[in-house]
Amino acid sequence: MAAKKLNIKDKYRLLTRDLDWDFSYEDPKKAFPYEEFEGIKITDWNKWEDPFRLTMDSYWKYQAEKEKKLYAILDAFSQNNGHLNVVDPRYVNAVKIFLTGVSPLEYQAYQGFAHVGRQFSGVGARVACQMQSLDELRHVQTQIHAMSHYNKFFDGFQEFSHMHDRVWYLSVPRSFFTDARSAGPFEFMIAIGFSFEYVLTNLLFVPFMSGAAHNGDMATVTFGFSAQSDEARHMTLGLEVIKFLLEQHEDNVPIVQKWIDKWFWRGTRLLTIVAMMMDYMLPNKVMSWKEAWEVYFEEAGGALFKDLARYGITMPKYADVIEKEKEHISHQAWWTFYTHGHAAGFHTWIPSDQELDWLSEKYPDTFDKYYRPMWELAKEQEAKGERFYTSGLPQLCQTCQIPMLFTEMDNPNQNSMRDTVFDGERYHFCSDGCCDIFKDEPEKYVQAWLPVHQIFQGNCGGPDVGDILSDYYRMNVGVDNMDIKDSPDEQRWNKWKGVA
Amino acid sequence: MPVFALKPGYQGERMDRVENFGGNQIVYFGWDEHRMFCAAKAFPLPPSMPFSAVMEQIIPEAFGQHPEFSQINWDSVEWMLNNEPFKPQLDVSLEAQGVDHKSLIRFKTPGLTGYNGLGV
Amino acid sequence: MTIEIKTATLEPVRNTFAHIERRFGDKPATRYQEATYDVASEVNFHYRPLWQPEFELNDTGRTAIVMEDWYAFKDPRQFYYGTYVQMRAKQQEVAESNYSFFEKRDLARLIPEEIQKKVIRLLIPLRHVEQAANLNNVYGSSLGYGTAITQALLYNGMDRLGNAQYLSRIGLILDGNSSDSLAEAKRYWMDDAIWQGVRAYCEANICVEDWFESFVAQDVVLDALIYELVYLQFDQWLADNGGQDISMLTEFIQNWNKDTNRWVDSVVKVAAAESDANKQQLEQWISHWKGKAVEALAPLADEMLDAEALSNAVAAMDKRLNKAGLFK
Amino acid sequence: MSKVYIALQDNDESRYIVEAIEESNPDATVIHMPAMIRIEQENRLVIERKVVEEKMGRDWDVQELHINLITLGGNVDEDDDQFVLEWKQ
Incomplete structure (x- = not known):
């Protein structure tokens, strides 16, 4: 008998979709118990x-x-000791942030997608999520393997897993993902599958990875682009999920819009650190954060939201604020880390004069006016032998957990501060966006494990900051932290390169 | 608004209740338009602490690194407590003048506008 | 400018990550070790799940099995993603050439019709068992604890989807891609009395809350019996009765079972050796699910072979369990 | 009108795919960046299996695209013969 040819769509239907069956011995709600509580309606x-x-x-x-x-x-x-090919040892510090801050998120993505890949009762969506789960496991493991070599020659990589659970600035990405994983399965998909994958990871994995290539880091660009090749599948899954929810029932539209508003805001806050990596930590520049934002958020995201307009979905709330902030956040973040360089697990530095000029050129409306003076002050202090490390611990935002470093877009000299009272207790926020997120689910966000408050409660050892860094964070104090100048990393680099 | 959870009554544990701070309460201090300090700073302080002790111990520790700090004329400083104008009373405790757990105290220094007058 | 690199100064500062060094000492580590140990988060999860506030996101309390160190579940195959997909890619290449050889030579026409019917009624419906196994293993991966076991559960879950797809393709080969055989097999799965026990077992297991119990019911009990009954004994019967070429199409699953059994047995052994409480818990679960499985498989075994075939399968399973330290 | 885009790793295989894309989409813009090639076009972009096979001189499965793909923007429709990116506004 001559077999007829099956096209890819029919084949996939038979080999995947057709495997499920309707339960008759158990209540399917017992098998898939989490599908209804968020209020999302799936009719078919x-x-x-x-x-x-x-x-x-x-x-x-x-x-x-x-x-x-x-x-x-x-x-x-x-x-071939590829680490010697990077353009400058300062660059490696961006990779340290990657391993401590991003790779563990890949792990959480693996867990989150395994969860939804088990819990959706629709087999098509479920299998797509399972494959994504497996891919995410791939990403964390290939990243660990890629950076394993750097760990042998540079400080700051060795406790990445321990640090991710505990260190103050790593609480930002960590809380982002635990927020998504602790939500219901559909919110997780809008948070990670759609908002994060479709729009935001592009900013990390495309321009930053291109930057890694431009700075001689073959290991990072290779895992980065290789991971991103899976991402194309993931992005498409994210878009498919959102279209599916919007088409299933009109009651889903406002719920989805609320999640989009929440997760785009949370995502842009999270990306502050990527902004800083691009503008300040890549010695050879590819494009500024602002340019990357315009290509991958404003242009690509704009096209996406135009496409979704037919369902009644609008641009994320506070998109107007986000548009103004692209001129500021990378500078504010690097200044924060520079001034907290004693408490960071990587090295910081004052940008070179050439880099300051590049920043002026890329940010003509803001850099000279607001941010160059900071570096003038830092240079002055350093020349006096008083490299500026700020005293004390900063106030953190209850939602995004970032120090309250953002400023008002109508007065960029003034920090932006919001607060609200819930159940008799005051809570503080860096922005209207973060405040709104809290007000919508206060019972959830009161649980935030805010590193500064935990230190003051005595839950992180101490009381000296030095003891907290070495005992609770397991940083190698005086080695992993402080300025790059005279660090063991720099000294080794100079020895390898025969520089006196 | 309550969260949508699988079972009704989802109520997360409040991590930062004042009882968790061993007798202290958290107070935040911020110096407006002085971006040398990236954010306001947090301190665990006894509610009974008089404001004079805040002025002697806490404020210099928090902001003394700024080149303008020594030039501050404290008589002309404008204070805000939780977004309301505030006149600190030096010999009165924090608690007795309304500075409670997770209060935010901000101050402006008229005439001092940051490093080189640029808000830094 | 030429830069002279003094190789003598290119000594590594350390051999591996600190958590690997704490476990295995200060020496170069394997990729399996670096990809596996202590990668999952353990503390400070911020928010309790809206879907299960009684637990943290990663929580050891989701099973009755208690381990001092969840990373004791080392995978004897030492699969991390890279080694896993490369192994399966090799196996699928063999499978692919088997399937295309079978198709090209149209070997289906050499298989007697009653044998083909038997394959459609007795073998193809197992694609739904594989689907249940996919759900159960992914469940363990999502709610289990420690990367050593959770990654292996995910690989297993995806393997089961692959197995289901290979079984489906046997049907498509037999029906010339009309998919009639798959529809027929599904009707047996839904309505034929010989399948209802197995289907009820699968549905019940999908609803089990304890992820380790679900692993026991699926991978330790049901899979062990089906492997012996179907992929060894029934396969032999097919070979003896003019269906030997079907073996080319089940070879992937047979080889897969061999490598997977090694992992399943080691998980059972490690969990049982940890404590008497674990051992008792495992024995209780196994007894419970074994009783159900034997009852469910009996009509199927009768139809395939005879009652002895099932007792052979049970004996083979008991031997494996004994070797893993249980029931003795 | 919005742009759809696709980015591929800059390697030998991709160069044939890019050639095929240029042939199938005469108005597409090709941008070379460090280690990657980005191609964009208003509204719609198609990669045709036949054209890629012609450029490569061998059989090519549309799913092979994923080996060299970095990112994309637009709704995807993939079948045996082509890979289409499209905005439907």
Whole structure:
């Protein structure tokens, strides 16, 4: 009998969608108990459109090919001491932030997608989430392997896992992801599958990785682009989820809009650190944060929201504030880390004169007016032998957990501060965006493990900051932290390069 | 507004209740338009602490690194407590003049506008 | 400017990450170790799940099994993502050439019709068992504790989807891609009395809350029996009765079972060796699910072979459990 | 009108795919960046299996695209013969 040819859509339907069956011995609600409490209405999972139609055999085949390529490069990188090819040892500090701040998020993404990949009762969506879960596990593991070589030659990588659970600035990305994972399955998909994957990871994995290539870091660019090749699948899943929810029931629209507002705000706050990595931590510049933002958020995100307008979805709330903040946040963040360089697990520095000029050129409306004077002051202090490390501990935002470093866009000299009272206790926020998120779910956000308050409660050892850094954070004090100048990293680099 | 949770009555544990701070309460201090300090600073202080002790111990520790600090004329300083104008009474405790847990105290220094007059 | 690199100064500062060094000493680590140990978060989760506030996001309390160190569940295959997909890619390449050989030579036509019918009624519905196994293993991966076991559960979960797809393709080969055989097999799964026990077992397991129990019911009990019954004994029967070429199409699953059994047995062994309480818990779960599984599989075994086939399968499973330190 | 875009790793295989994209989409803009190639076009972009196969001189499965893909923007529709990116506004 001559077999008829199956096209990819039919084949995928038969090999995946057709595997499920209607339960008759148990209540399906017991098998999939989390699908209704968020208020999302799914009338027919069969309407789900599979964005990509990968069966496991193709998945193994293509992913194995990617892995083979990637590990060949990582092997070559370590055999040839590839770390010597980076343009400048300052660059490596961006990679430290990556391993301590981003890689553990990949792990949380693996867990989160495994959860929704088990809990959705629609098999199409479920399998897509399972594959994403597996991909995310890939990302954390390839990142650890890529940075394993750096860990052998530079400080600040060695306790990445321990630090991620505890260190003050790492509480920012960590709380972002635990917020999403502790939410219901549909909110998780809007948070991570849509807002984070579709718009925000591009900013990390595309311009920053291109920057890694431009700074001689073959290991990072290789895992970065290799990971991002899975991301294309993930982005499409995110977009498919949102279209599906919006098409299923009109009552879903306001719920989805609320989540979009929340997660875009939370995402832009999280990306502050990426802004700083791009503008200040890449010695060879590819594009400024502002330019990257315009390409990947304003242009790409704008097109996306125009596409979603037919469902009644509008641009995320406070998009107007976000647009103004692109001129400011990278400078504010690097200043914060520079002045807290004694409490960071990586090195900080004053930008070179050439870099200051590049920043002036890229930020003509804000840099000279607001931020160059800071570096003039820092240089003055350093020349006096008083490298500025700020005293005390900063006030943190209850929602995003970032020190309250952001300023008012109508007066960028003044920090932006909001507060509200819930259940007799006052809570503080860096912005209207973060304040709104709290007010919508105060019972959730009162649980925030705010590092500064935890230190004052005595839960992080101490009381001296030095003891907290060494005992609770397991930082190698005087080695991992402080200015790059005279650090062991710099001294080793100079020795390798034969520089006196 | 209550969160939407699987079971009704979701109530997370309040992590920063004043009882958790061993007799202290948290007070934040911020110097307006002085961005050398990236954010306001947090201190655990006994509610019974008089404001004079805040002026002697806390304010210099928090802001003494700024080149303008020594030039502050404290008589002309404008204070805000939790977004309301505030006149600190030096010999009165924090608690007795309304500075409670997680209060934010901000001050402006007329005439001192930051490093080189640029808000830094 | 040429820069002279003095190789003598290129000594590493450390051999591996600090948490790996604390476990295995100050020496170069394997990729499996760096990708696995102490990667999952343990403290400071901020928010209790809206869907399960009685637990933290990562919480050891979601199973009755208690471990001092959840990383004791070392995978004997030492699979991390890279080694896992490369192993499966190799196996699927073999499978692919088997399937295309089978298709090209149209070997289906050499298989007697009653044998084909038997395959559709007795083998193809197992694609739904694999689907249940996918759910159960992914469940453990999402709510389990410690990367050592949770990553292996995810690999297993995805393997089961792969197995389900290979079984489905057997149906498509037999029906010339009309998918009639899959529809027929699904009707058996839904309505045929010989399948109802197995289907009820699968549905019940999907609703089990304790993730380790779910792993026991699926991977330790049901899979062990099905492997012996179907992929060894029934396969032999097919070979003896003119269906030997079907073996080319189940070879992937057979090899897969061999590598997976090694992992399953080691998980059971490690958990049982940890404490008497664990051992008792495992024995109680296994007894419970074994009773159900034997009852569920009996009509199927009769139809495939005979009652002896099932007792052979039970004996083989008991032997494995014994080797893992249980029931003795 | 909005742009759809796709970015590929800058390697030998991608160069053939980019050539094919240029042939199938004469108005597309190709931008070379460090280690990556970005291609964008108003509203719609198509990658045709036949054209890629012609450029490469071998069989090419549309799903192979994922090996060299970095990112994309637009609604995806993938089948045996082509990969389409599109905004439907």
